[in-house]
Amino acid sequence: MAIQKSEGILLRRQDLRETSIILTFYTKDFGKIRGIVRGVRGPRAQWTGGGGLELFAHDDIVFYERKRADVYTISQCDLIDYFNPIRESLEKLSYATYIIELLDSVTALSDKNAEVFNLILNSLRLLSGQASPRRVARIFEIKLLSLLGLMPNMGCCSSCGTATAGGFRFSLRHGGLLCKECLANDNQAFSILPGTAKFMEHVAGSNFDKAARIKVSEEVGRELERILRSFLDYHIERRLRTVHFIKDVGNF
């Protein structure tokens, strides 16, 4: 394979032997890739390939194929954006870590999706600004579910298709709302505020900038967090390590 170039967001960094690291990027043109960067650690480090080696850095990267398996050699990581405001706030940092871990856990290597790349980039930019980190996390979760085809059905009953407004419950098992007549299908379905269902539906159907401006009450904000976390846990079996470190602070 010839030398490849792409923009990428750094999702994971692991040490390899004494002088190298393995980086996992979500790239715009190739989806998620893993690659080795040599000679960046230890007293004899001689890496001159750029400064974008920290988590969630937005880089221009250069990489090429190795004979073995699906790990590339990365020769250049030129920083485009370091997202300084995120690194200066422990709260923003926790949420950025959560966002990249979530993305890493739900995507497979080389599964290319430029919209997913734009979503992670837009989310990190929004998190760098004045937006509440909780709001950014909820929008990221909903848009990601939607792009991956996992979005719960929030417009009508997921069992019979009834569109009657109000009185719905949310079923993890059915992946969406259940009307009164279909409640027997899942006795563990729980109540959901109409505002929560509406927010999820609107965010999934809007572009990122518009979604970022949709306002909700504190109550809906808390319910969104609960429902999305339960849904992600239920459908993406692996529990996310960072979830447990994030305290529910700040306004939605």
Ligand SMILES: [Zn+2]
């Ligand atoms: Zn129904």
